[in-house]
Amino acid sequence: MTLHYKQISPELAGHFRLVMADVDGTLTDEHGSPNEAANEAVRLLEECGISVGFVSGRHLSNLEALAKQLSISGPIIAENGGVAKLTPDDNTLDLGYSRQPALDALDRLKKLFPGAIREREDNVERFIDVVFFADGVAHADVIQHLGNVQYYDSGYVLHLMERGISKGRTLLRLLNEMGYKQISPTETVVIGDSPTDISLFELFPHSIMIPNPRLTDEQSRAVLKVARYVSDIPCGDGFAEVARHIAAAHGC
Ligand SMILES: [Mg+2]
Known part of the structure; x- marks a missing residue:
């Protein structure tokens, strides 16, 4: 059952050492624009000694710029798990x-749906993930032709990626295989808003869903089903509330 985030007890929140936040819809407003309350909350967590990291579908250089702006010390996971750094300076x-x-799947789709498949501008900046729009093509028609490639709708753009890569799996590798700061998955909180965060919510026991009005009811239900906790306030303002609740347990 999904609980309200205020049911995270001070004792439990006091054990959290790492907050891994999705960016779009979680630290931003629903349109992906910066949210000052969320940015302040990220700074507050870091000041309290809780590392903050990003785990996002954005490409690496975009997240590096944001990491610098907010002075975070935690890992950066870009491209929905495809690309990662242990800290912003690594x-x-x-x-x-x-x-x-x-890339092969994108080529196939371009041939099958001439003129309908548009790569997003930042596709050239990406190393693993492919981002595109499929104008007027139903999801079911895209899915039929993907082969052994996974397909995500982040609510902002469509993603194609080698099967087996996910935000959750990459974060688990950073903690377990690479021993990031000896922080365990149980000392980590994962916070996100959309189906691209489901792998995080499935693999980490302390997960918090931030509602996003852009999601369809079906998408919201799918995310809510796997989240341990949920905020009642959407997007960046919701993250700020949750972060303040965690920081308070650390005496901040
Ligand atoms: Mg998001």
Whole structure:
């Protein structure tokens, strides 16, 4: 059952050492524009000694700029788990993932739906994930032709990626295989708003859903089903409330 985030007891929240936040719809407003309350809350967590990291569908250089602006100390996971760094100042990790299956699937879709498949501008900045729009093409028609590639609708854009890559799996690898600051999954909170965060919510016991009015009812239900906790306030303002609740348990 999903609980209200205020049911995270001070004792439990006091054990949290790492907050991994999705960006769009979680730290921003519903349109992806910055939310000052969320930015302040990120700074508050860091001041309290809780590391904040990003786990997002955005590409790496975009997240690096945001990491610098907000002075976060935690990991950066970009491209829905495809690309990662242990801290903003580290080198990019070699996770062994390939972009080729997603590029092949994109080519197939372009041939099948001429003129309807548009790569988003930032696709050239990406190493693993492919982002595109499929104008007037139903999801079911896209899915039929993907082959062995996973397909996400983040609510902002469509994503193609080699199967087996996810935000949750990459974060687990950073903590378990790479021993990030000896922080365990149970000392980590994952916070997100959309179906691209489901892998995080499934793999980490302390997960918080931030509602996003852009999601369809079906998408919202799918995310809510796997989230342990939920905020009643949407997007960046919701994140700020949750972060203040966690910070208060740390005496901030
Ligand atoms: Mg999001």
